[in-house]
Structure formats: C-alpha cells, structure tokens
Amino acid sequence: MSAAELAEITALTLRVGAVATAAILLPAVALGLLLARRSFRGKALVQALIALPMVLPPVAVGLALLLLLGRRGPFGGLWSALGIEIVFTWWAAAIAAGVVGFPLLARASEQAFAAVDPRYERLARTLGLSPLQAFLRVTLPLAQRGVLYGALFAFTRALGEFGATALVAGILPGRTETLALGIYSRVQLGEDGGALALCAASFALALAAMLVAEGWLGKAAKPPRSEPQASEVHKNRPQASGVLSDQTHTPGRDAERGDR
Amino acid sequence: MSEPSTQLRVELARGDFSLDVDAAWNERVAVIFGPSGSGKSTLLEAVLGLAPEARARIRLGGTWLDGPGRGERLRPEQRRLGWVPQDALLFPHLTVERNVRFAAGHGAAPAGSAAFARAIEALEIGDLLGRRAHELSGGERQRVAIARSLASGPRALLLDEPLASLDLPLRARVLRHLLRVRDELEIPLLWITHDPDEAQVAGDVVIVIERGRVVASGPPREVLWSRAVLPLSEALGLENVIDARVVSSGSHECSVETARGLSLVLPVALPIGERVCLSLRAHDVLLSADPPGRVSARNVLPARVERIELAQGDALVTLDAVEPLVAKLTAGAIERLALRPGSQVYALIKAQTLRRIA
C-alpha cells in the first residue's frame, strides 16, 4: 500500500467522522438538555428510541438507512424527483456514522446536564439573565466536559463505523472507503500487509483520540474538597460549650482572618 | 390607611404540601422564621418568581412583583432581587471576581463598576478576587455570595438561612458581620432562618411559618414567646437574648451589664467596653422559690414571675429579672413550687449556658 493511498483513506475517514459529529452536535446536545430538564409522557420511549442505533446491530441500522435513503425504498421516488443521490456516496457514509454516534452524544449530554444543579441557572435568572443567557453562561460551561467527552466518543465511533457504512455506502475507493471498510476488503483480498497498515492507522487515530480525552478534557480535574467536611457533624449537636466557643476573638482585627 | 409596603399573599400546592401565606408589614428588615419543611424555601421561590404555578400577590418594599392586575407579574430576571442562597452557590467555573461581576450588563443591573467596588468593600473580599469557590472557606463564600447580590443593584436582599451551612464557631462572627451589612443597607431585607438566635436579632418584624401557614407575626420578642409559637418550641428551642457591655474583666472571667443594670458573669475574659449579645435557652434557666444556698451557678438573679403559659405539659414562665427572661419548666414544677404571676423567685443561670451570638 502506498503512503498516498494510506493518507487518502485516513483523510477520508477523518472527514466522514468530522462531518458526522458536526452534524449531530446541535440536535444531540439539545435533545440531551431536554431529557435532562423536562419530564413528559413518553420520555422513556424517546430515550429508548434514541438508544436504538447503539443497541441494534450496525448492519440493521445500515439496512434501515438503505431503505430510507435508497432509490428502492419508500422515499425512492422523492429522491429521484429531487435528483438527490445519497447512497453509495460519501454522504451516506457520513450519515451512517452520524446515526450510530448520535445516541452516544445525546446520552452523554443528558448526563452532563443532569449533573448540573439547576439552582445555578435559577440563580443566574434572578441576577437578571434570560433563560437562554443563563443556559449559555452557566449550565453549558458546567456541563462542557461531559458534552465534549460525548462528542469525542461519537467521533471515534464514527471513525470506526463498519456495518452500517458497508451496506449504505459500499466500499468505493476514494469515495467511501474508510479505514474500517478498507481493512475488511484487504483481508478479503488476502492483502494482509495493506490491512495491517490500515489497522496501524486506526490504532494511531484511536490512541490520539483517547489522549485528547485524557489530556485536554481530563486535566481540568474536579476541584479538591478543601473544606474538611467533618465540620458538618458539629452543626446539629446541642450547643454545650457556650461562650467558650468564641475564645479566639482578638481585638482590633478582622474576625474572619482566623477562619481556616 | 395606606397599604403596607410589603405584602406577601402566596397560594401554592405541590404534591402533599400546600402553602397559604398572607402577611404584610412596613418594616424594612423582616425575618421569616420556621422549622425545616415549613415552606420557607417555597415562599422564597415564589418571591423570586421561580414558582410560576403559585397564585401570588407580592409587594416588596413598595414595589409590586406580582401585581393585582393581569400581566403584572414580573419574570425572575426582571425582579432585581438579590438572592443569597443557603450554601452560597457560587458559580464554580468562575473566579470570585467574575462571580461578583456576574450580573453586570444584564437586566436592570447598573453596569458600572461603582456597585462592584462598593460590594467588594462592604464585604471585605478584596483579596479573594482571583480565587475560586472551592478555595474559600464557608464564611468567605457567604460574603462573596452577598457581594454578588449587592453588585447587581438589587431592590431588596433575600438571605436564605445565611448561617446554616457554616461551622458553629463561625456563626457568631459572620452574624456580626451580617448585622453590620444590614445596617449599612437601605434596601429591604428578607432574612429566612430556622434559628431562633437569628430570629431574635436579625429583624424588626418576625413572621413565623409552620406547615405552610403563617402562625404569628410581629416584633421578635412578642412573637417568639407567644402561645401560638409554643408548640414549636420543641423543634426550635426558645431563647432569651440579652444585650450587654463588659464592665470588668479578670483572667478567666468577666462581668457584663445590660442597659437596665442586670449583671451577669461570663466564664471568659473579654475586653472592657466590648458589646456582647448573649443568648440563653429557656430550658437552661432554673428557678428556685427560696433563696438558694451555695450553688454552682455563677448567676443567681432575683426575679418576679410575670406570666405563665401552659401547653402540653410544658410551662413557659416569663420573668422580670431587671431584664425580661423566659424560663421553660414542666407543669409539675410550677405546681410543686406553687408559682403564680407575682411570685418572687430566683433564676439560676450557669455561666456556660450563656452563648455569645454577636
């Protein structure tokens, strides 16, 4: 396998992954926010439907997409009339990658938003912010890490997508041959060298993604609990010590300095 | 007769709990007092505009927040109320400075740095500006939260259990500080608490809430010792509050005197001239019908019984011991000592039971 070929396949894979992730970003995060903040009838059903592309076999997802997007499915006439060709193009690969990554991002976002105390947003409201401003300046920054983790996982899932992509986009070199599809077809052809080269590229991408996750996102580690929480225990004990509890007063100084 | 400047009429049902509050007052500083679960937080939400399902008519310091007419309900971001939540709730992703500046430019907050500078100064947090919430102590967080509210130029300040999340030794200090801030402000203040100490000293009027209903309202002393509030005493612990000044001091103790001349001994050395605010639990006051002989209590005060209120086996005895005092005894004790209004007794108070709250 030539370096150019390796580069082309890797670049195509990255492009498919990037476009897929960018496309699902807003809807998945918005859906995650909705699920985290509201309860409504049928919420469990919605959550189950969102999880489907994650729990179904990827080829089943691919078949569904083939029917939806292809010329032989129920919308075939529509696509022909509009002159739109989706299947077996690069777009189909991106759609397949996006669909399988969507549940990862939606659920990660839901968890991230649910972990943010809603009181922060309400407090921001009382300080004069509209609901949207409060979301953007408080909730989103606080949920940011979880959402980005979700996006990263959706991205890596998109990079490795095979089953759905094989059905709906085929293995067309230069157009839809991603790393995963390339490995498969080379194994079928007995080209182990080429297959291994693509494996190495996949490994490198996956490693890079995980390092980004740890280094870039993981470094903003949770702040240490600097207050010794043992003080909580004292709160409800009946006060036995009376005036003695305030012995550290020194005249003339700001009383708070001796706090810690 | 003009309408009171503050009116709270709130009706609200949530699950098993229902709130039906009707109270009004003119004083600037009011305390909402009640045990946990009584509805104080829910009431606060309604005042802040965060309980849209409530039926409310709310006027605070002369301004209608939920007016009588249709469409006179202000959205939360329009109310310009300074909410200081119970655990400060500083935005964890921002520094102290950005927390305090948070409201700048939004809504009706004055965008100028004057409000910011004043708030920093009043709460003395100037050297904390670069830090984050998790690097601050409980008391510092509290001060930053108040500064944040003040910097937004609120038309009223709402303190939600300001001392509840602080360590006990801290509370006296922070309370002193808060009372100073209170005095420097001119805007209305709503102080929510379940602590009788605070209820006594924080406000000019106390509204007592229990199970979603107003049980009593009026000046602190009156309200907190009234019969209506007696059933709460188990949950709250009624307190005596005594203001005094240190008149003499030894190596391990000092003597304080109230304005009316009542003298008490405290088991700690304090500087002469220092002002103290002491609290004494009603059930820590012993009564003796006869002059006590040698007893361990440092303070033995002659007193006259003014009033006795009985409820559920307990008796609340109001005394005149130069200063008004309340003692809690059993009904049986009243009988045994044959106490009646007018009886002369001696109140015995151990020095250690006098707590300094400010």
Added chain:
Amino acid sequence: MRSAGFALALVAIVSKPAGAEDLLVAAAVSLREPLETIARRFESEHAGVRVQLAFGASSTLAAQARAGAPLDVFVAADEESVDSLAAAGLVREGSRRLLAGNQLVVIASRDLRVPLERAADLARPEVRRIALPERAVPLGHYAREWLAGRGLLDTLTPRLVTTEHARATLAAVDAGNADAGIVYATDARVARSARVAFVPPAAEQPRIAYVATLVTRARTPALAERFIAALAGPDARRVLVAAGFAPPPGEPPR
C-alpha cells in the same frame, strides 16, 4: 470548546471527494492486476483523468449499482450480472463488450497431505473444508455447476466454506483456513502458498465471459465509452493474456 470546533472544521477540509474528471469503474475482483495496469495507462494518455477502481464480486457490485451506486463502467465475470443491470434500465444499449474468458482450477492448501488429482479426490475425508464464493457470485455459480456435473455437489455441500469473492477464496486457501478451493486460473497465478491441484478438462469447463458495459448513470459517458473501447482494444488484450486470461468465448483460439 471553541478549539474543538476548529479542529473538527480543519479535519473536514482534508480530502476532497471525487472530481468531475473521474471515472468510477467497478470490476470483478479477478481482473484486479490487469485492470490496474490498463487504468494507469489510460490515465497517462488522458491528462487530468483519474480512474477509480472498485473490485468485488460481480453480483455484489451489480446490487450496489441497482441500489444507486454512481458507477460509470461495470465489468462483470458473467453476463447475468450485466443482464440484471439491464433489467433495471441501467445499461446503455449496444455498449456491451466481451473482453476475455477464463478457466476454473482447483487449488489445494500447502498443508494438504493427500493427493488431489481429480474431482473425486475432493471427497476424501482429509479434505475437510472447501472454499468457494456463495451461489450468487459468478465463480460460486460456475463452481457449483461444475461440481453438480461431477455428481459431487450434494456430497461436498456440508464441507463448503463460502467466501465473499474469488480472491477471498484464494486467501482462505493461502492462509490454510480451507484445505482446498475452486478459483479462476488467473487467481491461482497470484497465490502465495496455495498450489494448483488440477485443472478440469476443457469439456467440463463452464462458459466464463468477462463483459464490460457503460452504466447509463455515468456522469461523463463519452469518457466512459473511451475507457470501454480501451478495454476492448489490443493493448488491453495483451495485458489480459499476460495475466493468464483466455480469449473471450466464441473467438477462435489464436
């Protein structure tokens, strides 16, 4: 947060998709080596043109074309695959060209110890697994037709290991995962460790024909036509013969 978006955008810019002067040619996998040679020559003779080759089982490629794959030229290992496209209205009338023929051979894994000299030997107990593609694939069809003709299909069916296409069959025997297999003579020439066990006599060989056709959805039909003409031309024929392909069936042998 912002740098994430930036990185994403940067990645998206890399690698442009197919351009206008590109031909997408789908061909039976056995044509791999000669077709690559022919395609490179075509590119060098037509500046700015890129010929993209997709190889696979003819039946799979035809199915993809029917489902909407944007092929310009289709080269199949049997007429049936092209017929299926024609039935879907995807073949330009009169554009079919017969390119070459081929032969079936039986290959054996390097590790097989028993002799494999004629069809009946395939029934030996030591030949536990026999690789060939599934029935829909041209080679799979040809191979089963031959086995049926020898009366061996039913006996051997339990030992058949189906693969995706001719080269996958070869790879399976090369790797020792199958004891024997049936592939084209041209495939056996690129085997790594598998060896040709025997070649069925001419009388038993099926009619194998490689057909090229223009797909009606082609974006640049003129260019596609020129490519097909090149495929049918003398230079291409030399390349095919050098790779071991037979002349198209029906042509008198040279």
